[in-house]
Amino acid sequence: MSSKTVTQTLNEAPLGLFHLRAVLTAGMGFFTDAYDLFIIGAALVLIKAQWHPSSAMIGLLGSTALIAAFAGAFIFGRLADVFGRKSIYGLEAAIMAIGAILSAFSPNVLWLLIFRFIMGLGIGGDYPMSAVLMSEFANTKDRGKLVSLVFSMQALGLITGPIVALTLLSSGINPDIAWRLMLGLGAIPATAVILLRRRMPESPRYLAQVRGADKQAALGLKNFAGTEVGIVDEKEPTRRLSLKEMLSQGRYWRLLLGTAGSWALFDYAYYGNSISLPLVIKSVAPHATDVTSIAWSLIIFAVAAVPGYILAFMTIDKIGHRRLQWLGFLIMGAAFGVIGIVPNLTHDILPFLLIFGISYFFAEFGPNTTTFVLSAEVYPTSVRATGHGFSAGVAKFGAFIGVFAFPLLVKALGLNGTLTITFVFALVGLLLTLLLPEPSGRSLEDISPVDQTPTYSKTGS
Known part of the structure; x- marks a missing residue:
């Protein structure tokens, strides 16, 4: 067998069980992120009835975890590049678990805001960790598929939240207790993440390319994947790019x-709509009960969103990562534009749900998946978590603005006017996508060289 470096072995490795282990380990974190972020939408319906918060306070309750994620993604992303990925594996999940438990015991709105902020720091930290963990263990051919599979765990988190909410409410549990259970149950998957992540080795790519520890990287890969790695006499080129550089x-x-x-532009639209979805349903069908509005949310997630996630990871490497992003922005934006422009569409539940469902499908089969994937590919190894963390952090700030502003905009402009603004943001997101290279079919080292300008198109696309 010819001698290969650790990086060559990772890039050329056929799909194997160790890839699936990495998907599960990274994906459980993202399942937890999604559950914790989106369950607040169902909980808010009950919290509103118990504590009667103002529209501004409803926006804060829905968005506090997002502004915390803005900070957490920056902090943990940078720490993972400075001290190594393994130093952060599991730490962010512990913060999520603590925040979820404390949220369940909140005595009032103020403490709930504080505890959701703590949890949000962990969620933000998990974004770069989940993405970088998978991208650095992935091979070149299937990297988009593998990282998308991690992200698709968000779909399970999306539908688990409404299922938990419906189960608790239909069981006759006191609504004041039900929302606390909804929030507190997020600690269970977070605990599983801690156990899985602590068993992961340090990223072999990080060890070889940043620290120059080729033998340690090869041993870690062999123990994790059962792969024999031949180390060439000449070590892999290493360079740590500083933040200043x-x-x-x-x-x-x-x-x-x-x-x-x-x-950020995508998250403004997506989180504003998703976290506020039960409230959106209420505005379209004002006589719907709490259970009915949550059930409609579940239907949208299950019928429109989940197939979008599945089709995304099945086709992303064939279509192209960047191409899929601008295609999704285009059609998602068009759906929002139709809702915003067509008179009375927001007063008829079935046509509204059809168009809104199309926007959801192309959000998942598009920028919701690809923004996560691209940010884990286009930066060099020594600043990959920093670049992803910065991107995820700015995105969560956009999500915070969307969630906080959504109920205020609906009150001032109506649902039509609010979604017209979202349509404009989607078009701007499409244009910004064109600034990125096409990573499909290229190794991480080819996409993101440290010492030369990257090629911005693989085939002129």
């Missing part, structure tokens, strides 16, 4: 504008 180069600002900008 990264921010002094225009090409990284271009990448950050493309990844963070498009992701």
Whole structure:
């Protein structure tokens, strides 16, 4: 067998069980992120009835975890590049578990805001960790599929939340207790993440390319994957790009504008609509009960969103990561535009749900998946978690604005006017996508070289 470096082995490895283990380990974190972020939408319906918060306070309750995620993604992303991925594996999940448990015991709105903020720090930290963990263990051919599979665990989190809410409410549990159970149950998958992540080795790519520890990287990969790794006499080239060096180069600002900008615009639309979805249903069908509005939310997630996630990971490497993103922005934006422009569409539940469902499908089969994937591919190994963390952090700030502003905008402009703004944001997100290279079919090292300007198109696409 010819001698290979650790990086060559990872890039050329056929799909194996160790890839599936990495998907599960990274994906459980993302399942927890999704459950914790989106369950607040169902809980808010009950919290509103118990504590009668103002529209501004409803926006804060829905968005506090997102503004915390903004900070957590920055902090943990940078720490993972400075101290190594394994130093952060599991730590962010512990913070999520603590925040979820404390949220369940909140005595009032103020304490709930504080505890959701704590949990949000862990959620933000998990974004770069889940993405980078998988992208650095993935092979070149299937990287998009594998990272998308991790992200598709969000679909399970999306539908688990409404199922938990419906189960608790239909069981006759006191609504004041039901919302506490909804929030507190997020600690269970977070605990599983802690156990899985602590058993993961340090990223072999990080060890070989940043620390120059080729033998340690090969041993860790062999123990995790059962793969024999031949180390060539000449070590892999290593270089640690400092944050100052990264921010002094225009090409990284271009990448950050493309990844963070498009992701923030998407999250403004997506989280504003998703977390407020039970409230959206209420505005379209004002006589619907709490159970009915949550049930409609579950139907939208299950019928429109889940197939979008599945089709995304099945086809992303064939279609192209960047191409799928702008295609999704285009059709998702068009759906929002139709809702915003067509008179009375927001007063007829079935046509509204049909068009809204199309927007959800192309959100998942598009930028909701690809923003996560692209941010884990286009930066060099030494600043990959930093770049992804920065992008995810800015995105969660966009999500915070969307969730906080959504009920206020609906009150001021109506649902039509609010979704017209979302339509404009989707078009701008499409344009920012064009700043990024096409990573499909290319190794991480080819996409994100440290010492030369990356090629911005594989085939002119």
